[in-house]
Amino acid sequence: MTCLSSEGTRRVNVQPKKLYSQTLIQDRYSALPREWGCFLVAGGSDYRAYEVLRKFCEHGSVFKNVLFFDFCERNKDVDETIYRAYNSYMTLNLKVTKIPCSITDASSCIKSLEKYSKEINCSPTAIDISCFTKPFFFLILKYLKEQIRLKCITVFYTEPRSYLFSKGLLRSYHSSYGALTVHEMPGFPGIDTRCTQKILVVLLGFDGELSSFITEEVAPDETIIVNGFPGYSPKFKDISLINNERLLGTSSELLYARADNPFETFNVLGKIRRSYENTFMNIAPLGTKPMALGACMYAICDPSVRVVYPLPERYANVTTEQCWHSWVYMVPLV
């Protein structure tokens, strides 16, 4: 298994070759390409949903095609403030192609992308994962790799300044509400044959009940926890631990990966895989989006891995406050 380093090099016994990079953008938009062939973005009401697009526009960047994933659940029957926030991309005066989609059915939406293959093929291609649900961006990246045959994609992500804690810091964050059902991530069923043992790697998030549900459903022989540390804020790693106390008591290992670094998550997963060869490895990406991106990269690289996720009855419309850092990751799809 290839090991990726955060400096962007591959640790092998040949001349190091730059495979990817992770860069904090801050105000250095001018250092990034001015022209984008295709930019995929998810409609959302969080302020960070269009932060990257907004900043690019301010710097005079040009987008040939913006594929706007228009989620019916986020745009209909919502209150005025949320509606306005969701549609605030219109003020950017971009030529967008709307792709109608539903949070509950990533697969139908991705299948419909065939119609836009010309637009998607227009390089350079980029995606902003800030407001995509995880099943969507997992499947999009897989689609781009397998159907469009992209070798690499630029991924943007904007951190929130903070998350919304409705009733106190420690136990009140919920990214979703209502009934939960645990599913295989579409396109990532893994391969469980020839394995006698099953492990579950939980990339820890704030919602404790999600990890409990997943653990109960998957019923792994061993559970390994990966907590996001350092997090966007020092307190975040502790909130994750407190809310997942029940899981901690039954897990065999607690590992850490930087919350904003997908490549570190990739490497941690690779390390776990090497320690648990010949097991059916399940990953539950409940933590930050960059960690989930790392899991996605890993699962694309190693199709024997299954990705599981909880599908809630409904997601919270707004879960974060304002914007913090924006990152750009060069993600290889090989």
Place this chain on the structure above:
Amino acid sequence: MISDDFYKNPFSEYNANVMDSGKILTYWCSPFTQIPYAAFSEDDVYRDPMPIIFMGGRGTGKTMFLKYCSYAVQREKAFREEKTLCTGNLLLSYLQKRGGICFYIRIDGPALRSFTGHGVPQEKWDAIFTHFFELQIAKCYMDVIRDLVQNGAIQDESGKNDFLREAATLLGRAAATPDINAIGEIIEGNLEEVTAFRSKITLMDASFEPVKVFPSQYLSFGLVDIARRTIKEVSANMNIIFMIDEYENFSESQQRIVNSCLKFVKPGITFRLGMRLEGFHTFDTISDNEFIKEGRDYRRIVFEDILIKDNDYEQFLIDVARKRLESVEMFRNKGISDISIILGKKADIEKEAIELMANRTDREKHFDLLKYGAAVSSIEEIKDKIRWPQQPLLEMLNILWVIRGIEPERVGESMKEYLEGEKSEDAKKYRMDYVDKYKLSLMFLLASAHRMNKKYYSFPVFSFLSSGIVGNFIELCRRAFQYAFFENRENLLEQGIIEPELQNKAAVDLANTELQMIPRIPKYGDYLYHFANNLGNIFREYHRDVFIRYPETNQFSIDIASVSDEKLQKAFNAAIEWSIIQKKATAQQSTPGSPRKAIYTLNRIFSPAYQITYRTRGGYSEEFSASDLSELMTRDVGKPKKDLGKRMKIEDKDQRDLPFK
């Protein structure tokens, strides 16, 4: 410094799914040997040709039981029972003595749920699932055959070769040389075709075209038939039992497919299913007009019934805990292995009441309740007659008697006669009210009057709270040990006790955690949360009734057949499936003199969250109609149906004695 090897929380492993064969044997306590249950014995698992369905809530021990009976654990058991190396012959004779081999199969929820959608018609998915299910059973079967060969239990070389040749043909491949691993590879390869399809169909329209499609029973029964004909070791008097766990996760159409196997079992091949209560989504089979029926096609064993029914439940819990405690060196070395001593054999409510009042500035606040039966101006005078600061619960009973209309002087006298052991009628009545009827209710009321909480502690209370669900008991203990190890390690490790305060924290924590999980229950989470919360709040109101007209009410009755709204009915069934409510084994009168009805209780694990009783006393049950159910599941109600106004009605004054259940 305590090493990890020396101390670990004995209750940290609570899920049988994650236990290996060794752990299952170490922790195993049979509910059937502890608790006599005439209709069922462990032997039936191996010998009864009729399919058996094991039902029970989450944590009742179904998986532990099924896994214990499985080939992997029984093989380990056979090896452990032999002092010398267990030979293949001994293993075979052990299995033959048992009467059958159980094959444990669990397909997890995420995998089961992937056989739908993506533009593929459901009938095609059903065919693919049937194919997949047959292969899963075949895989499980071949793994055991391979193990029996490796262990020398199957030695008939020519029989084995015949089996492998025929098995390969059944799988659609011609086997040049009989090789058990090659057969395994064929099965694995077929399963991978299904997985590859499940992956591909999410990205593009694709068709499923395997080398050979396996219809229902083709492999599951076919391989067993071949083995019976060809391998002499597995042909003699040995049932083949497929055990499918977590059947509630199978969709309706998937259950139809498996129900067909149940319906048409063959001699020597049968099924055991583990599932939640109300876990059947359908009783139909894939054949038109054929369905499965209890008694005719299967037997049903309900785990919660077994565990709740008998008083030996407490002994069962003690044994479960003992095995866990003895597996930790720290406790084993010190002989700390009796959970009833660690938690305490009895809750001392009187001591708790005194402690609750200690250092309170408003020590006499509970006397404010007198205003419900006496003029405010006379309260100070009454207090002087019924005060007994040595025991606040006696003061509470005195208050109750006064507001129920008994003269304060007589109340005071009755208390004194009771305390002095006199045999007067009043003293007898006083004793009966205090000891037999109201002590616990008075404690709840005292705590409520002072805006404090009653504590939940001691082994019997944890046993009550667990509601017949052994997993609940283990989780209560896990949390209590966690707190004790962190907050008062010395008491735990040196004295072998956990203070009531820490036990209470564990009980409250678990109640709140379980409540928080309810909204996440698939499909009906919101309904069920409203339902549990409303029930808890309604019962809480009964516990705050100053006249204690319906002491410790925590049950209700409803004629669920009268509910026409299908979603409400399904949600109600889900409440049973997830053990949020529990149906009493027999119908009861909801009020004295009324017709017998099905009675349900709110799972007592939630009691600490609502400050309600931890036991089920019987007697009065709240009666709900279909429209009540709709309200309870969709809105915040929280009010009892009975008028618990602050004035006492004449007919409410005489309460009957009710036994604890």
